[in-house]
Amino acid sequence: MHILIQIRSWLMQTTVWKYLGFTSAVVGLVCYALSSSFNHLFGNWNLLKIFLYSVFCFIICLLILSAMIWKNHSRRLRFRVQFAFLVLTLTSVYSFFSDRVMNGKPDSYSLISSAAFAIMSLSLSRQTQCGFEVDLLYFFLGCLIVQLMKIKWQLFIVGAGFSYSLIILRSSFPSIDTEPDNIQDEISVVIDVLSSQLASTDKITSSMIEQLRTCVNAIQHDNLYVINMFLEQLKEYFDDASELVLSEQNLEEVLKIDAISQETINNLQETIKLIVSVGFEKDCSSVYSSCRREYLEEFLIKNLFDFEKFSIENVNKIPWKEIRHPIKRWIKASKVAIKILFPTERRLCDLVFFGFSDAADRSFTDVCKGSTIHLLNFADALANGSRSPERLFRVLDVFEALRDLIPDFESLFCDEYSVSLRNEAILVFKNLGKAIVAIFVELENAIRQDQSKTAVSGGRLLPIVRYVMNYLRLICDYRKTLEQVFEDHDNHVDDDRVPSSSSLLVQMDRIMKVLDTNLEAKAKVFNDSALSCVFLMNSSSYILQKIKNSELGDILADDTIQKHQAKFRHNYEQYQMSSWNKVTEFLKIDNNEIVPSDMVEKSMKEKLESFNLLFEEICRVQSTWFVLDEQLREDIRISIERNLLPAYGNFIGRFQSVMELGKNTDKYIKYATNDIEARLNDLFQGS
Numbered sequence: 001m002h003i004l005i006q007i008r009s010w011l012m013q014t015t016v017w018k019y020l021g022f023t024s025a026v027v028g029l030v031c032y033a034l035s036s037s038f039n040h041l042f043g044n045w046n047l048l049k050i051f052l053y054s055v056f057c058f059i060i061c062l063l064i065l066s067a068m069i070w071k072n073h074s075r076r077l078r079f080r081v082q083f084a085f086l087v088l089t090l091t092s093v094y095s096f097f098s099d100r101v102m103n104g105k106p107d108s109y110s111l112i113s114s115a116a117f118a119i120m121s122l123s124l125s126r127q128t129q130c131g132f133e134v135d136l137l138y139f140f141l142g143c144l145i146v147q148l149m150k151i152k153w154q155l156f157i158v159g160a161g162f163s164y165s166l167i168i169l170r171s172s173f174p175s176i177d178t179e180p181d182n183i184q185d186e187i188s189v190v191i192d193v194l195s196s197q198l199a200s201t202d203k204i205t206s207s208m209i210e211q212l213r214t215c216v217n218a219i220q221h222d223n224l225y226v227i228n229m230f231l232e233q234l235k236e237y238f239d240d241a242s243e244l245v246l247s248e249q250n251l252e253e254v255l256k257i258d259a260i261s262q263e264t265i266n267n268l269q270e271t272i273k274l275i276v277s278v279g280f281e282k283d284c285s286s287v288y289s290s291c292r293r294e295y296l297e298e299f300l301i302k303n304l305f306d307f308e309k310f311s312i313e314n315v316n317k318i319p320w321k322e323i324r325h326p327i328k329r330w331i332k333a334s335k336v337a338i339k340i341l342f343p344t345e346r347r348l349c350d351l352v353f354f355g356f357s358d359a360a361d362r363s364f365t366d367v368c369k370g371s372t373i374h375l376l377n378f379a380d381a382l383a384n385g386s387r388s389p390e391r392l393f394r395v396l397d398v399f400e401a402l403r404d405l406i407p408d409f410e411s412l413f414c415d416e417y418s419v420s421l422r423n424e425a426i427l428v429f430k431n432l433g434k435a436i437v438a439i440f441v442e443l444e445n446a447i448r449q450d451q452s453k454t455a456v457s458g459g460r461l462l463p464i465v466r467y468v469m470n471y472l473r474l475i476c477d478y479r480k481t482l483e484q485v486f487e488d489h490d491n492h493v494d495d496d497r498v499p500s501s502s503s504l505l506v507q508m509d510r511i512m513k514v515l516d517t518n519l520e521a522k523a524k525v526f527n528d529s530a531l532s533c534v535f536l537m538n539s540s541s542y543i544l545q546k547i548k549n550s551e552l553g554d555i556l557a558d559d560t561i562q563k564h565q566a567k568f569r570h571n572y573e574q575y576q577m578s579s580w581n582k583v584t585e586f587l588k589i590d591n592n593e594i595v596p597s598d599m600v601e602k603s604m605k606e607k608l609e610s611f612n613l614l615f616e617e618i619c620r621v622q623s624t625w626f627v628l629d630e631q632l633r634e635d636i637r638i639s640i641e642r643n644l645l646p647a648y649g650n651f652i653g654r655f656q657s658v659m660e661l662g663k664n665t666d667k668y669i670k671y672a673t674n675d676i677e678a679r680l681n682d683l684f685q686g687s
Contacts, residue, residue, distance in 0.1 A: 021064045021123025028116030029057045035109035064120065106147040114144040115162065122166050141166065212271050212287050268352045276356055285359045288352070289366030296341060300371050305333035315381035320390060327382075327394050331401040334375050338408045342368050346412060365418040372413075372421050376428045383431035389443040389471065392436065396478045399432040399485070433485045440507045443471070447514045455525045458626040458686050459535035461542055462522060468515050469546040472508060476551040479504070509557050533575035534625055534684075540568040541632050572636075579618055580640055586611040587647040589654050604655045605668055611648075612670045619679045626686035633684045640680055645673060 032038055033053060042049060121137035145159035275284040318326070345367050353360035379398050385391070406429060413422035450464050475482065482504045490503065519539050526532040544564050547553050553561060586607045627633040652669060671679070 017123045021120050024116045024120040025064045028113045031109040032113035036107045285363045289363045292367040316385045338405045361415040361417050380428045383435045387438045387442040392439045402429050437489045459531050460626050461538050473550045530579040533571040536571040540564045587651040623682045627684040
């Protein structure tokens with residue numbers, strides 16, 4: 001059944017009949033030129049006959065191909081009468097000479113030419129209405145039957161069957177005649193009577209248009225119950241985080257066209273046929289589109305998404321923190337519109353305009369155009385808005401939603417009337433991609449321009465480091481999408497603000513390098529070189545953790561982790577050299593036996609006093625410093641203890657041995673080993 005419907009739809013197309021008529025004319029003319037009838041009439045071929053017949057054939061074929069042009073003239077009575085007379089004269093002459101030469105049995109070429117000319121006449125009757133097409137069809141069918149009977153009278157059945165098939169085929173389609181049945185009487189109608197008839201036609205058409213509106217409203221009334229059920233499903237979909245998953249089967253169940261009564265559909269189809277048959281196809285399409293468009297836009301605006309509230313002018317005025325909810329609602333509304341509402345309108349147009357594909361395409365576009373533009377305007381406003389980095393992830397959400405809908409746009413809007421909507425969707429999609437690339441550039445500039453000269457307290461982590469690394473980790477969730485964006489950008493670079501060669505890897509690497517440069521500049525602000533090293537260690541440790549605990553390690557360049565590990569080790573060594581190496585310098589023991597014992601004692605007393613002062617000062621200062629990572633803090637303290645405590649124990653033991661027996665050493669030895677450990681435990685607490 002579906003195949004039959006497709007065949008019927010195919011046969012309704014004017015273009016099909018145009019080329020079918022052209023092909024039939026060519027076959028008929030060629031076969032007639034080869035037939036015995038032609039030879040009996042005109043004799044053997046020569047160059048002049050070939051030339052004249054070729055010109056004649058060219059004219060006939062040209063007339064067949066331009067049959068649609070006659071349609072504009074065929075409403076003129078004088079044109080119709082004169083053209084019908086011309087065809088009548090030609091067929092009469094053909095019939096006269098044909099009867100003279102067809103005393104014997106016709107050959108196969110004559111049969112084929114008659115059948116081909118009959119099909120050509122049927123084609124003409126489907127394209128224009130000059131008043132002779134049906135008569136021409138009957139003439140050639142009659143010729144075919146007569147020729148078959150001359151061969152063998154039983155072949156009458158074949159000829160009659162073929163003729164009956166063509167006549168039934170023609171009668172099964174709606175008539176395209178635009179004039180009353182009594183065309184013979186119209187030859188004598190005067191101008192004022194014609195004017196009266198035109199006025200009467202306007203009244204009839206107006207009545208038909210009103211009937212059309214009534215039928216369309218009936219469709220919407222029949223569909224109301226299903227719509228209310230659909231809204232209940234949508235309410236649940238819009239209120240939670242669920243996804244819209246629709247298979248082809250339950251898509252049909254969501255908004256059934258079957259819910260519309262067959263009587264309503266039949267009434268609408270008949271009304272449309274009547275209006276189109278009197279030449280008001282565009283008016284018919286316009287009225288239908290107006291009714292359905294208002295219904296569709298009201299449904300979308302009232303129940304799904306307030307397009308007027310979120311117009312291009314208003315979108316960029318909304319604070320960015322408040323636009324997340326509208327974006328989520330837009331994404332869901334777009335899916336409902338493109339995957340459910342628009343396909344339903346497409347099927348409905350094809351149904352009610354069955355046999356008028358051009359009107360169906362035009363009506364569908366007019367119905368959906370306004371809603372589609374509203375949807376795309378919201379996305380385009382985001383694409384053309386601010387390039388601030390915090391917008392990236394919301395723009396990515398819209399980009400991904402539109403990317404997933406592009407195939408639906410391409411399948412829905414593929415005819416000549418709606419192709420501009422498909423192109424507009426693709427353009428907005430590309431603009432979103434450009435906006436994403438531009439936001440990356442803006443992020444890079446924001447890091448570079450963060451030129452604060454104030455040192456952070458205690459070498460703490462800069463807010464921009466935390467912001468950038470968390471930002472890059474979130475980017476990992478959109479990795480595949482961003483790779484697509486940058487790949488497309490590489491192929492279509494037309495923005496001077498964006499690098500001409502880029503990829504996600506390149507952009508991430510650039511951001512990391514700019515961040516490193518920023519940190520190096522900030523480290524120079526500190527007056528204490530040891531504190532500068534602690535600041536850089538904090539940063540490197542945080543960066544390494546974020547890279548290792550996410551997909552950043554897979555996206556960034558292979559040597560990124562090694563670079564930051566090397567920087568961390570270098571800064572730790574510099575920290576030791578600039579602080580604790582100075583402390584342990586005072587704990588070195590002079591083993592030169594030539595030096596007198598009293599001089600050794602004096603030297604060790606001075607070293608111990610210097611150690612006590614420097615150790616006290618370093619512990620006091622570095623207890624106000626802060627190491628973010630607790631494990632790193634513990635590792636640094638353990639490393640200091642391993643170097644300091646053994647050296648301090650050896651020094652104290654030697655100091656006690658060189659002091660005179662019985663002398664009080666407590667006033668020189670200020671810290672026991674446990675005291676040293678306790679003071680080291682207070683380091684990097686930020687207090």
